[in-house]
Amino acid sequence: MSESQPLLLETAERLFAEVNAAAFDAAWAKTSELGLDGLLVSESEGGFEGDWDDAFAVVRRAGAHVLAMPVGEAIVAAHLATGAGFPRDGFATLAGRAVGDIDVKGRFSGRLEASAWGGDARNVLFDTPEGLACAAVADARVERRLNPAGDARDTLIFDGASVRRADSAISVVAAGAFVRIAQIAGALDAALALSIQYANERSQFGKPIGKFQAVQQALALFAEEAAAVNCAGQAAARAMDRGEARFEIAAAKVRANMAAAIGAATAHQVHGAIGFTQEHGLHRLTRRLVSWRSEFGSERFWAEQIGASVCACGAEALWPFLTARGDTA
Amino acid sequence: MAPVQTFSIRPFEPPVDAAAVRAEVRAFLAKHQPKGDAASRCNCWAVGDPDFTKALGRAGYIGMIWPKRYGGHERHPLERYIVLEELLAAGAPVGMHWIADRQGGPLLLRYGSEAQRQQLLPRMAAGELYTCIGMSEPGSGSDLASVRTRGERVSEGWRVNGQKVWTTNAHNADYMIALVRTGEGSQRQEGLTQFLIDMKAPGVVVRPIIDLVGGHDFNEVFLEDVLVADDMRVGEEGAGWKQVTAELSLERSGPERYLSSYALLVEFIRLAGAEPSPALAATIGQLTAELWTLRHMSRSTAAKLAAGEDPALEAAIVKDLGNSFEQNLPRVVQAISDVDLSADSDFARALALLLQVSPSFSLRGGTREILRGIIARGLGLR
Numbered sequence: 001m002s003e004s005q006p007l008l009l010e011t012a013e014r015l016f017a018e019v020n021a022a023a024f025d026a027a028w029a030k031t032s033e034l035g036l037d038g039l040l041v042s043e044s045e046g047g048f049e050g051d052w053d054d055a056f057a058v059v060r061r062a063g064a065h066v067l068a069m070p071v072g073e074a075i076v077a078a079h080l081a082t083g084a085g086f087p088r089d090g091f092a093t094l095a096g097r098a099v100g101d102i103d104v105k106g107r108f109s110g111r112l113e114a115s116a117w118g119g120d121a122r123n124v125l126f127d128t129p130e131g132l133a134c135a136a137v138a139d140a141r142v143e144r145r146l147n148p149a150g151d152a153r154d155t156l157i158f159d160g161a162s163v164r165r166a167d168s169a170i171s172v173v174a175a176g177a178f179v180r181i182a183q184i185a186g187a188l189d190a191a192l193a194l195s196i197q198y199a200n201e202r203s204q205f206g207k208p209i210g211k212f213q214a215v216q217q218a219l220a221l222f223a224e225e226a227a228a229v230n231c232a233g234q235a236a237a238r239a240m241d242r243g244e245a246r247f248e249i250a251a252a253k254v255r256a257n258m259a260a261a262i263g264a265a266t267a268h269q270v271h272g273a274i275g276f277t278q279e280h281g282l283h284r285l286t287r288r289l290v291s292w293r294s295e296f297g298s299e300r301f302w303a304e305q306i307g308a309s310v311c312a313c314g315a316e317a318l319w320p321f322l323t324a325r326g327d328t329a
Numbered sequence: 330m331a332p333v334q335t336f337s338i339r340p341f342e343p344p345v346d347a348a349a350v351r352a353e354v355r356a357f358l359a360k361h362q363p364k365g366d367a368a369s370r371c372n373c374w375a376v377g378d379p380d381f382t383k384a385l386g387r388a389g390y391i392g393m394i395w396p397k398r399y400g401g402h403e404r405h406p407l408e409r410y411i412v413l414e415e416l417l418a419a420g421a422p423v424g425m426h427w428i429a430d431r432q433g434g435p436l437l438l439r440y441g442s443e444a445q446r447q448q449l450l451p452r453m454a455a456g457e458l459y460t461c462i463g464m465s466e467p468g469s470g471s472d473l474a475s476v477r478t479r480g481e482r483v484s485e486g487w488r489v490n491g492q493k494v495w496t497t498n499a500h501n502a503d504y505m506i507a508l509v510r511t512g513e514g515s516q517r518q519e520g521l522t523q524f525l526i527d528m529k530a531p532g533v534v535v536r537p538i539i540d541l542v543g544g545h546d547f548n549e550v551f552l553e554d555v556l557v558a559d560d561m562r563v564g565e566e567g568a569g570w571k572q573v574t575a576e577l578s579l580e581r582s583g584p585e586r587y588l589s590s591y592a593l594l595v596e597f598i599r600l601a602g603a604e605p606s607p608a609l610a611a612t613i614g615q616l617t618a619e620l621w622t623l624r625h626m627s628r629s630t631a632a633k634l635a636a637g638e639d640p641a642l643e644a645a646i647v648k649d650l651g652n653s654f655e656q657n658l659p660r661v662v663q664a665i666s667d668v669d670l671s672a673d674s675d676f677a678r679a680l681a682l683l684l685q686v687s688p689s690f691s692l693r694g695g696t697r698e699i700l701r702g703i704i705a706r707g708l709g710l711r
Contacts, residue, residue, distance in 0.1 A: 217698065223708055232625065299611075302618070311613060318617070
């Protein structure tokens with residue numbers, strides 16, 4: 001955590017509260033004005049020079065506010081872009097999936113799918129087998145797509161567009177997973193708070209439903225799941241600050257996905273029919289939790305990678321591996 | 330709506346070289362850990378071995394954080410945590426002294442008299458004196474405040490009558506730390522006092538309770554006109570409830586709450602081989618992700634305890650999630666393995682054992698339902 005984290009959080013919180021219900025253009029204009037996407041960029045390059053722990057804290061709050069804009073994607077994309085020596089002009093986003101090839105002349109033909117507000121971004125970052133790549137959205141044909149929560153997940157189609165390429169310590173999918181972990185952590189805590197509030201207000205059988213043990217036990221389990229994601233996400237952020245964190249991000253995304261499913265279901269069960277209405281705010285959280293679970297890697301996607309690596313190292317190596325990584329914390 | 334955060338991480342920062350401490354413990358284990366199969370390494374904090382416990386005592390791994398004048402070693406609580414993690418991950422038999430190290434010693438340091446500390450702590454730290462905890466009674470399980478074992482003042486001190494049950498390791502323990510009702514006609518949490526009861530005293534009868542796999546871990550303890558000197562009272566008369574509940578965070582968030590089944594995970598990975606099927610890899614990956622998360626939660630809670638806080642809510646969360654993980658692990662392993670549970674293999678024996686004994690994990694040390702009630706209260710429900 002950097003010294004400026006409290007101030008950074010306060011600034012972000014004020015912004016998020018202000019743009020909460022705003023449409024993308026207006027909300028993003030305010031966010032750009034603040035330069036929040038430069039959170040992980042050094043001061044000499046015009047950023048806030050925050051660390052990954054700061055990024056987790058800010059993106060977590062973005063998740064709690066369910067913003068219709070790619071704050072987290074822009075923060076990590078700016079970090080990747082400056083690290084790779086790509087120019088930062090306008091905001092960059094992340095592609096959820098890249099399908100296509102780069103030819104010998106360095107030109108990309110293919111599709112960059114599930115790019116958050118890809119049609120609105122200047123640049124989009126994506127993974128290639130050789131490393132990080134960056135394409136200009138101006139070179140793409142844009143297919144507007146929405147995830148189930150109504151957030152823009154555009155497909156960008158390129159035909160021989162020249163792209164920039166570089167090595168990167170972290171893949172785009174891992175960087176995106178980090179963003180989703182933080183958002184899930186924030187959204188789970190927000191949905192939990194709503195559920196507790198509702199359980200204490202809503203009366204049936206002559207008392208608040210939060211007095212019933214069945215409801216209490218369900219909410220306790222919900223709190224445990226939210227706690228697990230918050231802890232896993234913060235641990236992953238600290239691992240990023242120490243250096244490479246592929247394992248930690250994979251593990252935290254698996255855990256976050258598990259919790260997102262349980263949390264969304266429990267929040268709805270506690271809210272009853274009112275939580276199922278357009279008018280009530282709960283769905284803004286739960287529909288995103290459901291969507292985020294599939295974005296930047298499902299449980300299976302990450303768990304297979306962890307398991308393959310654990311098995312390749314052998315049974316006796318797991319404990320030394322876990323402790324060696326944790327002890328430098 | 331105010332921002333909530335259910336769990337904020339506290340960095341685990343022992344003031345020592347953690348890797349060096351681990352290397353020392355691993356070297357100790359290589360020399361002293363009894364050879365045994367995977368089943369013997371499962372649930373190892375319920376497995377007692379007097380010789381191993383004495384070796385640990387000689388190496389300074391019991392009473393690590395206690396003052397030196399009581400035979401302790403004045404090391405940092407997080408150093409102790411690292412040592413416990415290593416012992417548990419290796420499946421070492423730490424059951425004989427576990428309760429003295431985790432609860433008995435700390436209780437005496439906090440509430441005991443100077444004479445009690447001098448008399449008992451050095452032998453506990455040497456791994457030569459064991460304690461058991463006398464809380465549950467036939468009519469008093471989760472509802473601990475209903476204990477009926479009675480202590481009445483007599484000229485010699487106190488005369489204790491009653492019965493304790495599910496008393497782990499009572500058959501080996503030298504002393505029981507018993508919760509006794511001393512306030513005549515007192516109700517619930519009032520009028521309870523803690524005593525050190527000599528297990529060899531006249532009137533103490535220990536009867537084994539054999540568990541479902543044939544193991545002898547817990548006991549019934551009958552107390553009939555047992556005379557206890559007043560200098561064996563622990564803390565204030567009538568303060569028993571407060572003293573008992575103050576220790577719960579220590580008991581609930583330790584590494585034993587996610588490492589009891591670790592030996593099975595190791596065998597499972599070994600069986601999967603270097604190149605497992607994608608399904609097997611995914612299962613191992615998910616279990617690893619959960620274990621890694623729990624480890625960070627437990628360590629974060631340990632760091633709060635070391636800083637002098639009482640993270641009661643976090644501790645309840647760690648225990649309940651840890652119990653669920655440890656119970657789920659054998660079930661998941663069983664579901665994906667084509668295993669003959671009668672086979673004479675390390676893997677089959679460990680799996681069979683945990684499938685049978687893991688239901689106890691969410692009973693001992695506070696049931697799942699009680700823990701979730703505590704969490705719900707912490708959330709502002711009730």
